[in-house]
Amino acid sequence: MIIDKANAALEAVYTADTPETLAKAYAQWAATYDGETAALGYLLPFLITAWVARHVPAGEGPLLDAGCGTGLSGPSLKALALDLSQDMLKIAGSRQAYSELKQAMLGGPLPWADGYFRAFFSTGVFTISHAPASGLHELVRITRTGGHAIFTVRDQVFESGGFQAVFGELEQAKKWQPVEESPWFRCYAIAEPDALVKTFVFEVL
Numbered sequence: 001m002i003i004d005k006a007n008a009a010l011e012a013v014y015t016a017d018t019p020e021t022l023a024k025a026y027a028q029w030a031a032t033y034d035g036e037t038a039a040l041g042y043l044l045p046f047l048i049t050a051w052v053a054r055h056v057p058a059g060e061g062p063l064l065d066a067g068c069g070t071g072l073s074g075p076s077l078k079a080l081a082l083d084l085s086q087d088m089l090k091i092a093g094s095r096q097a098y099s100e101l102k103q104a105m106l107g108g109p110l111p112w113a114d115g116y117f118r119a120f121f122s123t124g125v126f127t128i129s130h131a132p133a134s135g136l137h138e139l140v141r142i143t144r145t146g147g148h149a150i151f152t153v154r155d156q157v158f159e160s161g162g163f164q165a166v167f168g169e170l171e172q173a174k175k176w177q178p179v180e181e182s183p184w185f186r187c188y189a190i191a192e193p194d195a196l197v198k199t200f201v202f203e204v205l
Helices: 002-014 019-040 044-055 086-094 135-141 163-172
Strands: 063-066 079-083 098-103 117-126 143-154 176-181 196-204
Touching (some): 044 176, 163 176, 163 196
16 A cells, blocks of 8 residues: 555654665655655645745745755746755656756755855755754855745654754854744644644844
8 A cells, every 4th residue: 555655665764874774765765755755645845835935036046955855846946956865866857847956965064155045945854864953054054145944844853853952053143033933734634643844934144
């Protein structure tokens, strides 16, 4: 059953203990990812586009899809994309919706100059066994003054992963200021009713 396969794939990515293990899990999932996450009612790649549209006027860019996966957000937003998994990037590239695709890992250095992007958006990335909260520092570095950071965080890692602390560090350093945050909401409309995320929007200073 497709939902069983999707749940097994989710288990593999959520229990990955190294970036290499995570990349391998996504390589094995890439070909069936879109159909299986659709069966779970995965909402985030489509919802994030609404927050981007609310804060980034049409035509302003460039935008970065940070952790693009198979590129489900791509057809709605003209962006550059990065992802840990080369296999996922190949599928994202096949959508012909991104102007550039780069393989890179959030939490490490990113291959763009200071202030390069008008905004970055990221969803399903700051979650269990995925990108660390510390990766926000580098994403903010490559976002220009007056630009926006728009991303979701999974409830299970918000406290344990130190997100509140990183938010505070960036605020105290006058690197960004909060603009908007959503309530906690379900990331899957069908499965996993206890899997909750929150969307955060910050303006880069």
